[in-house]
Amino acid sequence: MMRAGGLLFALAPLALAGCAGPSLLLLDNEDGSSEGALAVIDEKCGNPEGSTIAGSFTRTRLAGCTPRPKGVGEDGLKPDERSLIGALPPPPARFIMYFVQDTTVLAPGSEGMIEALDRHFKSRPGAELEIIGYTDTVGKADYNLALSQKRADEIRGRLIELGFPPEVMTATGRGERELRFPTPDETENGGNRRVEIIVR
Template identity: 45%
Template sequence: MNRALPLLAAAGLLAGCATTPTLTLLPTEEGKQGAVAVLEENGRPMETVVSELNSSTNLSGTPRTRSIDPAKMSARQRALLDSLPPAPVRLTLYFLEGTTELTPESQPGLAFLIKEVSERPGAEVQVTGYTDTLGDADANDRLSQQRAEEVLGVLAKHGIDPTLMSAVGRGERNLRVATPDGVSEAANRRVVVTIR
């Protein structure tokens, strides 16, 4: 019994510190499937696809994959995962036809954005404006840029550092709802704000 303890401890140490480079594949945060392919090992081309979630694969010598118990990950691995930044968030705000005025329904979205930025040190805020297909393309390029800048301006007024933010207008490109030219479509009059 006494003799077994040091042995167990030694086994734990071996498992805890990777002696050869190791890949640990995990499910995505949404629990989805993913894969990593080993394309080369010590200069030898190959294609060994690792798709078993909660697994460990050695990256030197022939890749071998074994299951791991995610509950028994090392403290270092857990700390590493816990330190991943939060997933970026994206919010779409809609505008009244031909204007840079937000629809009443989209107004509360601004408060959400301000809160998100304040909770994310080192945030990057990307504002992209769009229009529907009513009016000519050049005018819509300008309008979409103005929409993006309008939102950026409001966020700046609420204390978000403008140097964290960028605004671009994409006009009628990337319609959310496909329409022919010259069609008023509320779903296309929008600004998408991404906070990373």
């Protein structure tokens, strides 16, 4: 299983029943959406940009220079394809916590998110956590980068106190990059002052 262009896809080998060669099966994204596309490039075809394949639950035989995807839907999956999909890990879960301006103090209402994260983590053996801190655009970029790292580290420390294994967590600050709600510079926005935790 691999990810490309926003779509999850499985490259099935020659052994797939009913296929004379390898085929490609595109599925929904991990979050259930279907945006994205995949470029299939064969240097022998003289087309450096390749052919674009898109669409959830489409199967494409990788033969010839013009791949033609065919929609199969979930009901059209083969038993071995269903088995592969069934063996996939659950999709990532995302938890977002907000902060009081210019602090590492959680905003009212965000404490409950730690409890929800704790319950989810305990139900998901072997999971890893990516903790990412952000700020709004008030202040200089370097200051905000440091503040976002402090927010990520604060949450990581609290999770360790709750018994989360340190080795399964990473904490990164991204400052005012990747705003959840795009704003001009020097704009206070509580929705951008956050830590996002991705559980995989």
